[in-house]
Amino acid sequence: TFSPSSATPHLTINHEVAADLDSSNAFEGPEKLLEVWFAPSASSLPAAATPHGLKCVPSDTWVAMLDMVNCKILSVLESDDVDAYLLSE
């Protein structure tokens, strides 16, 4: 029998959003990139922070922030060290 490796990331798809997307007006290619650090590394989080820092934040909580950006979550690829969100637009 096969069992997934513990390191294998896990994918969740948000079918509700992914079903009706239209990219007709997404004309501008160049992206904007924002990177915000709250500690120098994953192993040096402040004592007050949750043990897994931002990775403890549920994906639903990010939705309100992403609404302000005009993006919606299409799917999430979860792994031990990083969660990768694929977004609309």
Place this chain on the structure above:
Amino acid sequence: SSMFVFPHKLILKTCGTTTLLLGLQRLLHIAAVHAGFPFHNAKSLDDIRAAATPYRVFYSRKNFLFPDKQKGPHRSWKQEVKYLDDTLEGGGSAYMVGKMNRDHWYLYITSPNQTLTPPLTPDSEPNCQPTPATTISSNGGSSAGGSYSQNDETLEILMTDLDPENAKQFFLSHASAVASDKLTVEAKNARKNAQESLGCLSGTPDELGVFGHCEGIDDESDNRVDGAKGTEIEELTTEGHALGSVISEHCGLNDVYPTSVYPDAKVDAYLFSPCGFSANGVIPAPPNAEGQKPGATHYFTVHVTPESGFSYASFETNVPGGQNGRTTAEIIEHVVNIFRPGRFSVTLFEAKGQSANPYSLSDGTFKSLSMQRLVDPVRGYRRMDRIVHDFEDYDLVFRFYERE
């Protein structure tokens, strides 16, 4: 667009006319309230203005093709810088890299916040329940105790004027045809395998002899299978994630970090309708000889706007180049060959002190590892620009290429 959430940082990369910076204040608030990072600008977390104090911030983008169509502070670099300065209460530095009249690149960067040098979080903490957030004292935090991240580097390739034949792959009509062909081949192979496992061989009746008749694979069951397959084919040739997966494989993106080298790598891709493509890859460190995972998980992300006139593709990764995996030069050449752009820029942003053996120059100075990595030529392209920025704790190498 894509977002990457690590325990200590968040990366948000957005396309089109998104209003990325308008989410910054909420992001800082979430980091304080839900992740417990220290804040300084409010008395309690009940205050909606409460915002976690970032350790450092980077904001970057290429020059926009249609800046007047952008919204919010994104209509000009000057407005974006003002917005960042206001939100982050100053302290940032803004740069423009490259030729002003061509494909230049902008960067806003803050210095590391020396008040945020906390002790390590105990490994024994059992769950994700936030501990009460604290404010930062005016005389700063405790002394430095954290271990700094290893192999902190980011490679970004920004490509414009994609070859029309290569760009075609990222249109729904083309992708559906590829998916349909692929499924047809798979269905034929599956049927052949089923026939062979039941003792049915292909060939003329004379050639087949006693094995010419195959029970269990009659016309009726074929029709039932074909009906189910038809529905499956329709879904797999129209649904964005299914098509994204097919195109990732077809265009060669899955081979940038092949599973033969990175066995736990996983790619999540989406093909938009009528065109456009996004993909995120999560790349756990390859196991060492003892089968142990020696390092952290990294990521890559790709975004493609294939329409002629403003075709564009970006590739970004923080997977360390070299070591046991593919070199930076190999990655660049592989990615460029997927899109065959008319011109592209490469930026490598690398934390200082990463190189164990800095390259010694004849004048007695040293070249950083990032400078060594970007010396290789890219076949079929002429290098037009090479700019090196020596930041406080990072080296930035920017190169610009045009097709020969």
